[in-house]
Amino acid sequence: MIRLTNRPLSKPGRALLAAGLALLGLAAASAPAYAQVAPDPRIPHADYANPALWLCRPDLAVNYCRVNLDATVIAADGSTTIERYVPAKDPPIDCFFVYPTVSKDPGWQSDFIPDFRETDDVKEQFARFGKVCRQFAPMYRQGTLTALRRNVGGPQPVGEKLPDGVGGLNDVRDAWNWYLAHENQGRGVVLIGHSQGAAMIARLLAQDIDGKSVQSRIVSALILGAAVYVPPGKDVGGSFKNVPLCRAKGQTGCIVSYATFRDSYPPPAKTLFGRTRDGMRVACTNPANLGGGAGLAESYFVTKGFLNDAGGTTQPDWINPPQPIGTPFVKTPGLITTRCIESGEFDYLALSVNTDPRGKRTNRLAGEIVRPFGIDYSWGLHILDVDHSIGNLIAIVAAQSRTYLARNPTPRP
Numbered sequence: 436m437i438r439l440t441n442r443p444l445s446k447p448g449r450a451l452l453a454a455g456l457a458l459l460g461l462a463a464a465s466a467p468a469y470a471q472v473a474p475d476p477r478i479p480h481a482d483y484a485n486p487a488l489w490l491c492r493p494d495l496a497v498n499y500c501r502v503n504l505d506a507t508v509i510a511a512d513g514s515t516t517i518e519r520y521v522p523a524k525d526p527p528i529d530c531f532f533v534y535p536t537v538s539k540d541p542g543w544q545s546d547f548i549p550d551f552r553e554t555d556d557v558k559e560q561f562a563r564f565g566k567v568c569r570q571f572a573p574m575y576r577q578g579t580l581t582a583l584r585r586n587v588g589g590p591q592p593v594g595e596k597l598p599d600g601v602g603g604l605n606d607v608r609d610a611w612n613w614y615l616a617h618e619n620q621g622r623g624v625v626l627i628g629h630s631q632g633a634a635m636i637a638r639l640l641a642q643d644i645d646g647k648s649v650q651s652r653i654v655s656a657l658i659l660g661a662a663v664y665v666p667p668g669k670d671v672g673g674s675f676k677n678v679p680l681c682r683a684k685g686q687t688g689c690i691v692s693y694a695t696f697r698d699s700y701p702p703p704a705k706t707l708f709g710r711t712r713d714g715m716r717v718a719c720t721n722p723a724n725l726g727g728g729a730g731l732a733e734s735y736f737v738t739k740g741f742l743n744d745a746g747g748t749t750q751p752d753w754i755n756p757p758q759p760i761g762t763p764f765v766k767t768p769g770l771i772t773t774r775c776i777e778s779g780e781f782d783y784l785a786l787s788v789n790t791d792p793r794g795k796r797t798n799r800l801a802g803e804i805v806r807p808f809g810i811d812y813s814w815g816l817h818i819l820d821v822d823h824s825i826g827n828l829i830a831i832v833a834a835q836s837r838t839y840l841a842r843n844p845t846p847r848p
Contacts, residue, residue: 473547476576479601481547483573483613490549490557491532491572492618499554500562500570506735506764513754513795518766522565528623528654528836530568531614532561533607535630535660536580543596544576544603558763559737560629560821567833568625571618573610576602577631587806607635608643619652623839625832626656629821633661633692637674645675654839655681656690657828660708660820663692664715673715680720682727684831685838691725691831692718693775693784695823696815697803702781706813709783717782719775722827732771732786733826735764736819748801748810755795767796771823786816786823 473487481488491500504520537552538545557572564570581592597603628636637658644650656678663680664673671679681689694708694717702709709717723730736750738760753765772787790798802819803810816823 473574476544476546477597477601479605480609481606483610484617488547488574488610489572490534490553490574491561491570493569499549499557500565500572502558502562503763504558504563504735505762506766507738507753507760507762508766508768509753509796511769511791511794511796513758515754515758515760517762520563520566523567526565526568527840528568528625528832529614529619530561530564530570530625530627530832531611532557532564532570532572533575533628533632533635534560534572534577535628535632536577536583538577538579539581540579541581541592542579542594543582543592545579547574547576549574560825561627563735563825564625564627564829564832566829567836569622571610571614573607575606575610575635578603604635604638607639611639611643615649621652623652623654623836623843625654625835626658628658628661630660630817633658637661637663640678641675644678646677650677650688651843653678654687654835655832657832658690658692660694660817661692662694662708662710663690663718664712665718667714667716680718681725681831682720684725684834686725687835687839687842690718691720691722691828693720693722693820694815695773695784695786695817695820698774698785698787700812700815701776701778701785702783702815703812706781706815708815708817709781711780711782716777719777719782719784721773721775721784722824722831723773725831727775729772729774730827731769732773732824733830734767734771734823735825736767736822738763738765748803748805750801751797751799753797755797766826770796771800773824783815786819 474481474485486492486495489495491498506518508516508518534553534556537556539552540546561570561572576597579592581589585591626636626640636656640656644653665680666672670682679689681691696702711717721730723732753760770789772789774785776783776785788798788800802816804814804818805811
């Protein structure tokens with residue numbers, strides 16, 4: 436018996452499956468119009484008509500945004516309820532997502548074949564946006580964790596780097612242009628990215644969208660865990676000439692951006708995040724309170740562990756005494772408060788855990804990256820940038836969608 440799962444087949448596995456189907460006389464009947472095989476990772480440009488190049492796209496037979504996102508809601512007293520996730524049936528806007536650095540492929544850049552690291556990240560950081568938008572998430576040849584970790588004693592990546600102009604931003608641009616040509620049809624779209632993915636979104640926005648006619652279709656951009664620069668006291672004029680920061684929940688055509696640090700461990704001198712430069716400040720827009728000041732975060736955390744194999748600390752039991760949790764996510768109302776901080780040469784989102792000594796819900800929150808020498812505070816809570824406020828981000832997009840649609844009635848696909 437041939438058993439199909441959502442886990443991508445290896446290259447030999449694909450060949451074996453194709454041979455098996457041919458022997459059964461099913462190849463002609465089962466073959467899609469487009470060969471769903473990942474292309475050679477060395478080609479200059481990939482054809483994003485190929486479904487194999489997408490993790491999420493509305494027409495995919497295997498769509499990694501269509502997953503179980505149910506959450507156990509844990510109150511401070513330890514009591515629980517179940518929140519069932521229900522995606523929108525016919526969302527009027529789109530979301531285009533570029534995932535962060537997750538690949539552990541052995542080379543400098545990843546290939547086009549997803550494994551659990553890409554698919555789990557989509558589940559954690561993007562799938563829940565199906566409540567408010569149609570979802571598009573392309574594969575791209577990103578710089579790998581293997582390449583990143585060589586700087587902290589990891590092995591040297593195998594092979595040579597791809598030539599300039601191959602992979603990375605160019606893949607994201609090719610996917611974006613294919614989406615515009617074949618799927619957008621004049622609809623509003625939210626750009627979303629985290630870390631390396633946020634850097635890709637920022638460059639795409641600056642080079643291909645800012646000041647051009649397509650800017651009118653941008654509902655907003657969520658550039659999370661990567662720097663957006665603005666002049667001191669201004670909301671526009673640094674990284675982008677015509678795209679301001681979001682300062683109100685229903686504001687459209689604007690940017691939400693921040694980098695997260697625990698309130699008790701602000702950015703150290705060697706950090707990569709939140710550092711000002713060239714007379715510019717780093718944008719911090721608090722998703723829990725865009726107008727300024729502190730706000731309660733609406734968090735959805737994975738029940739067990741954090742971003743797969745990122746080296747993060749292990750989350751303690753959510754309830755004391757421990758109880759089994761049968762959903763893939765937990766929601767923790769009132770546990771976290773966030774606030775933007777400007778301090779010296781740093782701008783960042785400070786995360787506070789609201790402890791309750793009498794409560795039965797955890798008062799601890801893991802999330803730091805751990806090295807052989809201990810916690811690496813220079814990364815702050817980078818791997819939780821999306822999780823800690825994803826509910827707020829979705830609410831922002833929902834409000835922006837209503838504003839945008841009131842001004843721009845959207846054609847249906």
